[in-house]
Amino acid sequence: MEKAFKGTYRPFYSRLFKKMSPAVILVLAAAINVLYGSSDTFKPYKFHILVLLAVCFVIGVFYQASRIRIVVSPVRLSDAYFRISGFDYNTKFNEDLDLDKTFLEVIEEKIGTNDSICCLEIRCGEQFYYLNKASDWSYGTLREIMAEYEQKTGRLVQTASYWKTVKRFPE
Numbered sequence: 001m002e003k004a005f006k007g008t009y010r011p012f013y014s015r016l017f018k019k020m021s022p023a024v025i026l027v028l029a030a031a032i033n034v035l036y037g038s039s040d041t042f043k044p045y046k047f048h049i050l051v052l053l054a055v056c057f058v059i060g061v062f063y064q065a066s067r068i069r070i071v072v073s074p075v076r077l078s079d080a081y082f083r084i085s086g087f088d089y090n091t092k093f094n095e096d097l098d099l100d101k102t103f104l105e106v107i108e109e110k111i112g113t114n115d116s117i118c119c120l121e122i123r124c125g126e127q128f129y130y131l132n133k134a135s136d137w138s139y140g141t142l143r144e145i146m147a148e149y150e151q152k153t154g155r156l157v158q159t160a161s162y163w164k165t166v167k168r169f170p171e
Contacts, residue, residue, distance in 0.1 A: 005145050007073035007137035012089045015071065015134045019064045027057050071136060072129050075122075077148050084122065084129055097124035104149050105158040109133060120145065
């Protein structure tokens with residue numbers, strides 16, 4: 001029997017904008033300060049500082065784009081396979097993973113200095129996928145996927161050391 005679970009799909013550019021919006025505000029504030037600030041220290045170096053800000057921003061865009069490029073929704077579990085459907089950037093893909101060779105692990109994804117979210121990593125050989133990396137799955141649905149996986153395979157879901165100390169998946 002096959003059971004399906006679904007997260008919320010967000011297009012690539014909206015995921016990228018969500019991740020980059022704090023950096024955009026910071027770069028704009030720094031650029032305005034360099035261009036129109038009252039300090040005379042920046043005047044001889046305006047061009048150099050603006051180029052440095054632009055390079056840092058471009059590096060940030062490439063870094064965040066590589067981290068959020070794959071989004072998974074929906075997933076299906078049957079007795080023999082773990083079917084993953086999703087988008088790589090905005091291109092649809094489907095993968096059927098052998099359930100006997102598939103492992104699930106709860107990992108912590110840091111967001112800033114004091115906050116984090118839980119992600120579910122799905123590994124099968126050299127392939128791996130993440131659920132909730134873009135905060136697009138509810139924790140209740142992730143708990144259901146873990147319970148279904150444990151029921152079908154008889155293996156427990158591995159948890160990161162942080163969540164072992166908490167002893168529960170977050171609400």
